Amino acid sequence: MRIPFNKPLVLGNELEAIQSVFAGGQFSGNGRFTEAVQQQLEDHFGFTKALLTTSCTSALELTAELLEIKPGDEVIVPSFAFITTANAFASRGAKVVFVDSREDHPSIDENQIDQHITSKTKAIVVLHYGGVACNMDVILAIANKHGLPIIEDNAQGIGALYKDQPLGGIGSLGALSFHQTKNIHCGEGGAIIVSDSKYADRSEVVWDMGTNRKAFKAGKIDSYEWIDRGGSYYPSELNAAFLHTQLGVLDEVNKKMLSLWKNYKQGLTSLEEKGVVKTPQVPDYANHNGHIFYLVTRSKTERDNLISWLKEGGVGSAFHFQSLHRSPFYPKSSYATEMPNADKFSERLVRLPLYFGLSDSGQKEVIEIIQDYFSK
Numbered sequence: 001m002r003i004p005f006n007k008p009l010v011l012g013n014e015l016e017a018i019q020s021v022f023a024g025g026q027f028s029g030n031g032r033f034t035e036a037v038q039q040q041l042e043d044h045f046g047f048t049k050a051l052l053t054t055s056c057t058s059a060l061e062l063t064a065e066l067l068e069i070k071p072g073d074e075v076i077v078p079s080f081a082f083i084t085t086a087n088a089f090a091s092r093g094a095k096v097v098f099v100d101s102r103e104d105h106p107s108i109d110e111n112q113i114d115q116h117i118t119s120k121t122k123a124i125v126v127l128h129y130g131g132v133a134c135n136m137d138v139i140l141a142i143a144n145k146h147g148l149p150i151i152e153d154n155a156q157g158i159g160a161l162y163k164d165q166p167l168g169g170i171g172s173l174g175a176l177s178f179h180q181t182k183n184i185h186c187g188e189g190g191a192i193i194v195s196d197s198k199y200a201d202r203s204e205v206v207w208d209m210g211t212n213r214k215a216f217k218a219g220k221i222d223s224y225e226w227i228d229r230g231g232s233y234y235p236s237e238l239n240a241a242f243l244h245t246q247l248g249v250l251d252e253v254n255k256k257m258l259s260l261w262k263n264y265k266q267g268l269t270s271l272e273e274k275g276v277v278k279t280p281q282v283p284d285y286a287n288h289n290g291h292i293f294y295l296v297t298r299s300k301t302e303r304d305n306l307i308s309w310l311k312e313g314g315v316g317s318a319f320h321f322q323s324l325h326r327s328p329f330y331p332k333s334s335y336a337t338e339m340p341n342a343d344k345f346s347e348r349l350v351r352l353p354l355y356f357g358l359s360d361s362g363q364k365e366v367i368e369i370i371q372d373y374f375s376k
């Protein structure tokens, strides 16, 4: 592919940080780089607590453990989502209750949440698609009315804001991803953001295999013990060192992503005016991080043909999530409602190449190839 769909961010000096792990001799996790990255996240965004994990998926699993999700519970999740956004809760036996996307945006339709809440509902999970914030004031009001925690799947939105609030730190708990496809990364990695102080102490225990090792490290107790459920959640220092370097340039990376995003918007608006595609809509309350630029075509066939056309032109592109309420694993009796918007974005959305290393000339070519497709 001349212009691939994605290229993982590589700065070059990640190796220096990794070298210093070799020099220091601690390769396993929860060492000085893990601590430094957690501090970086807390300082930069004002998060109350950030704990590094091996992925966003494991951070979501950790949220499910902190909420003590069990069989019989219900959890609200958008249907247009990543598999593990739902699986983190389904794996613990919860019934996942899916909610449709907004008509004008792939994220959850805030006006359809309330009707799905029952006495068994334990949490509302939201996903800020492409780093574009969900309508959090409305969702917080619903959550408060029912006394429910909000979990933010903020895998895509590091550095993005709802009004002036960093995504991931608005709900009770949030999850970030540092997978290589995100704006910044460490190959595989993630973080849980703990904003509700109610979960603070237990998050440290569950994160560290269900032990009170934190108190031990702080010299408060003589030896650490098994005191709760838990798992092995943190990444190695090699990953944390890599991430430390990339997190240091997050603002610069996001600025470039946003500028590329705006170029697409400008270059493809004429097609929107002609009525042949839709470009992403960003509500006034959202300050996003340019993570995804997509088009919504008039039909699935047109979307698939456009992907093939781009491929012939040497350009990678990709569709995205498939409505989870239609998945083979989701029990058919569990869904009664149709979700036309989630289905629309499953069938008609295509993502364009967008990454820090994308050149202006490369991007111009992508725009021209798309313009050509719609004028043939």
Ligand SMILES: *Cc1c(COP(=O)(O)O)cnc(C)c1O
Pocket: 054, 055, 056, 057, 058, 081, 082, 084, 085, 127, 153, 155, 156, 176, 177, 178, 179, 188, 189, 190
């Ligand atoms: C990438 C992604 C994930 C998964 O992240 P991992 O770090 O690979 O587990 C979860 N949710 C969303 C919305 C994502 O985009």
